[in-house]
Amino acid sequence: MSSIRLHFEPLLLQTAHPFGISYGTSTKTHNILVKLHYEEWEALGEAAPANYHNESPATVSAVLSQWQDEEILGDDPFAIAEISKRLDNSIAGNASAKAAIEMALWDLAGKITDQPVFRLLGLAGLSTPMTDFTIGIDSLDMVEQKTIEAVEAGYKILKVKQGTSYDREIIKRVRKYAAHLPLRVDANGAWTPKQAIEMSHFLAENGVQFIEQPLPKYADVADFRFLRERSPLPIYADESVCRSGDVARLAGAIDGVVVKLCKTGGLLEALKVIHTARAHSMQIMFGCMIESSIGVTAAAHLSALVDHLDLDGALLLAQDPFAGVEYKDGYLHIPSRPGLGVVAR
Numbered sequence: 411m412s413s414i415r416l417h418f419e420p421l422l423l424q425t426a427h428p429f430g431i432s433y434g435t436s437t438k439t440h441n442i443l444v445k446l447h448y449e450e451w452e453a454l455g456e457a458a459p460a461n462y463h464n465e466s467p468a469t470v471s472a473v474l475s476q477w478q479d480e481e482i483l484g485d486d487p488f489a490i491a492e493i494s495k496r497l498d499n500s501i502a503g504n505a506s507a508k509a510a511i512e513m514a515l516w517d518l519a520g521k522i523t524d525q526p527v528f529r530l531l532g533l534a535g536l537s538t539p540m541t542d543f544t545i546g547i548d549s550l551d552m553v554e555q556k557t558i559e560a561v562e563a564g565y566k567i568l569k570v571k572q573g574t575s576y577d578r579e580i581i582k583r584v585r586k587y588a589a590h591l592p593l594r595v596d597a598n599g600a601w602t603p604k605q606a607i608e609m610s611h612f613l614a615e616n617g618v619q620f621i622e623q624p625l626p627k628y629a630d631v632a633d634f635r636f637l638r639e640r641s642p643l644p645i646y647a648d649e650s651v652c653r654s655g656d657v658a659r660l661a662g663a664i665d666g667v668v669v670k671l672c673k674t675g676g677l678l679e680a681l682k683v684i685h686t687a688r689a690h691s692m693q694i695m696f697g698c699m700i701e702s703s704i705g706v707t708a709a710a711h712l713s714a715l716v717d718h719l720d721l722d723g724a725l726l727l728a729q730d731p732f733a734g735v736e737y738k739d740g741y742l743h744i745p746s747r748p749g750l751g752v753v754a755r
C-alpha cells in the first residue's frame with residue numbers, strides 16, 4: 411500500500427466588497443489549500459482559520475508541517491475516523507487544519523469509489539434548504555447598495571451582520587430594499603444580554619427570523635437562558651458552539667446552533683453536532699467562513715441534514731479559483747462528480 415502524502419499552500423481570497431463583521435473588516439482572506447496524494451489520485455481540502463477561534467494561517471501551516479513530518483495520515487484512505495482521532499490526539503484545537511485534512515480524505519474516498527461524498531454518507535435523495543446571502547457591516551449607504559445588489563442578483567434570504575452603534579438603522583435600510591425577503595441577523599457576540607433583549611423585540615417587529623450569536627463567545631449559559639426566556643425570536647449560537655459537547659452544554663438555553671467545518675474539525679464531528687442538536691430538539695444552520703468552493707462544497711454535502719444554510723462564503727468572493735456547488739434560484743446544487751466534486755476553474 412502506498413501512503414497518503416500531504417501538501418499545502420497559501421490560498422489568498424479576495425472578497426467582492428470589504429466584508430465587515432463585529433470583530434473587524436477585511437477584503438482579503440488568507441486560507442490554506444490542502445492537497446492529499448494517494449496512488450494516482452489527488453484530493454482537495456481547505457482550511458479557513460479565524461483569529462476568534464485562535465487560529466491563523468501561521469498556526470495552520472505549523473500544524474500541517476508537523477503532520478507532514480509525522481506521516482500521521484497512514485496508508486488507508488478509508489480510515490477517516492481513525493485518522494481524525496490521530497489528529498485530535500496529536501494536538502488540541504486547530505479545527506480548521508483538521509477540517510482541511512478530513513474534507514480532503516472524504517474527497518479521496520469519493521474519488522477512489524467514484525461516488526460523490528453525499529452518496530457515500532447515505533444522504534442521496536434528500537432535499538436541501540435554501541442558502542442565505544450575507545450583508546456585512548458597512549456604512550449605511552453601502553449597506554443600502556449591497557442590499558440592492560443582492561436583491562437584483564436574486565438572493566432569496568438575507569443574513570445581516572450586526573454589532574454597531576447603528577444596528578437599527580442597518581435593518582431599516584435593508585428592509586427598505588428587501589421588504590419581503592426573509593432576514594436573519596448575526597451579531598457575532600457584540601451585545602450584552604440587555605441590548606440583545608431590546609434588539610430581539612425590534613428585530614421581531616421587522617420580521618427577522620432568528621438571531622445568531624447575540625452574546626459573546628464565552629457568555630454564561632445562564633445569560634443565554636435569560637435571553638432566550640425574554641426574546642420573541644429564536645436564539646442561535648455560533649462562536650459558542652464548536653463541537654458536540656458544546657451543544658449539550660447549551661441545551662435548553664438556546665434554540666439553535668450554527669455548525670461549521672472550521673469549528674468541528676471535519677464532517678464526522680459535524681455529524682455529531684447535528685445529531686446532538688437534534689437530540690435536544692434544536693434547529694441547525696450550516697455556516698462557513700469566507701471560503702472558496704472547496705470548503706463550501708464540503709459543507710454542502712451535509713446540507714440535507716440541517717434546517718438553514720448560510721453557505722455563501724464563495725458567493726462573496728471577487729473570484730473563486732475553484733468550481734463546486736452551483737448557486738441557482740436560492741439553492742446550492744451539489745456536483746455529481748466523485749468526491750467533493752470540486753475542480754480548479
Ligand SMILES: [Mg+2]
Pocket residue numbers: 596598622623648649668697
Ligand atoms: Mg456567525
